[in-house]
Amino acid sequence: MINDLQTSYSHSENTIEMATFSVSDPENNTLTVGVSGDDSTGFIVEDNSILKYVGGVNYENPTDSDTNNIYNIQVFADDGFNRTTQDVEITVSDVPEAPEFVGLTPQVSVDENLRVVAALNVVDPEGGPVTFGINGGDDSALFRIFSIDSSNGNLAFNAFEGVDYETPEDANGDNVYEVQLIAAEDSVGGLETTFDLSISINDIKDTYTINGTLYSNRYTEVDGDVQNTMKYTVRDNNSLSNAQILQNPTDVIGHIGDNTVDIVIVENGFCFDNDDDGACDTQTLENFDTED
Numbered sequence: 001m002i003n004d005l006q007t008s009y010s011h012s013e014n015t016i017e018m019a020t021f022s023v024s025d026p027e028n029n030t031l032t033v034g035v036s037g038d039d040s041t042g043f044i045v046e047d048n049s050i051l052k053y054v055g056g057v058n059y060e061n062p063t064d065s066d067t068n069n070i071y072n073i074q075v076f077a078d079d080g081f082n083r084t085t086q087d088v089e090i091t092v093s094d095v096p097e098a099p100e101f102v103g104l105t106p107q108v109s110v111d112e113n114l115r116v117v118a119a120l121n122v123v124d125p126e127g128g129p130v131t132f133g134i135n136g137g138d139d140s141a142l143f144r145i146f147s148i149d150s151s152n153g154n155l156a157f158n159a160f161e162g163v164d165y166e167t168p169e170d171a172n173g174d175n176v177y178e179v180q181l182i183a184a185e186d187s188v189g190g191l192e193t194t195f196d197l198s199i200s201i202n203d204i205k206d207t208y209t210i211n212g213t214l215y216s217n218r219y220t221e222v223d224g225d226v227q228n229t230m231k232y233t234v235r236d237n238n239s240l241s242n243a244q245i246l247q248n249p250t251d252v253i254g255h256i257g258d259n260t261v262d263i264v265i266v267e268n269g270f271c272f273d274n275d276d277d278g279a280c281d282t283q284t285l286e287n288f289d290t291e292d
Contacts, residue, residue, distance in 0.1 A: 003022045003023065008091070011090060011092055016055070020051070021075070022049055033078075039072050069092040098184075099130045101121070106196060111201075113164065113204070115159070122152075131186050133181070142169060175200065176200050177199040182194050
């Protein structure tokens with residue numbers, strides 16, 4: 001038997017728990033209790049006594065078969081031999097809801113030196129127009145919003161190069177920037193939502209600085225007849241086999257990560273060739289990045 005279950009209920013949208021009831025069996029057989037019917041999608045019975053709609057029923061997105069927000073279901077109790085059912089009608093009413101920041105989490109992280117922090121997508125559950133912007137926060141003066149359209153945009157730092165991890169600009173210097181966003185229905189007396197956002201800055205290896213000349217290939221042949229070309233020794237030759245080799249990098253300063261490079265040895269402004277093989281002598285240097 002199904003006890004204390006009414007035949008009709010009215011609930012506001014977003015309600016999860018729809019009804020409570022009890023079941024019994026004269027022979028004390030184990031009962032299976034559930035929900036069936038055309039509008040039963042989303043409904044469950046918990047602990048054989050609580051009728052629920054998983055996640056809360058949504059007025060704007062009804063799941064009943066004729067989408068009129070009136071759900072007609074059957075609650076059943078089955079002992080394996082006999083089944084008892086009861087028809088239940090549930091009517092769902094609309095509740096005014098404030099706009100939402102879709103997909104945005106309260107904590108985000110971005111790499112240093114990047115300008116754009118997060119994509120913003122604001123929707124009104126009732127489908128009305130919305131406006132959104134920055135409402136406050138300890139570090140709000142450092143941010144702006146680039147609007148894409150009436151409900152989409154990007155939250156970004158004012159500075160084109162973003163912020164530097166090594167020199168934080170947030171109020172308490174912990175590389176976590178606090179800003180509050182607001183979204184409001186674009187109507188008189190419209191509802192609004194505030195959203196507190198924390199942006200953590202990730203430390204990355206800084207870009208290196210290059211001084212001098214880089215060559216696109218690893219080795220560059222230099223004609224020995226050309227006097228003082230890149231401070232290389234003048235040699236009488238007109239063939240590729242006798243040409244001097246310029247090994248890259250020669251005048252490069254700066255690197256990322258540990259690396260090993262060969263540099264050309266120069267004496268008195270000219271390439272040093274101790275073994276007279278026609279090529280400049282080199283020396284291997286190991287560099288170590290202190291940020292590793």
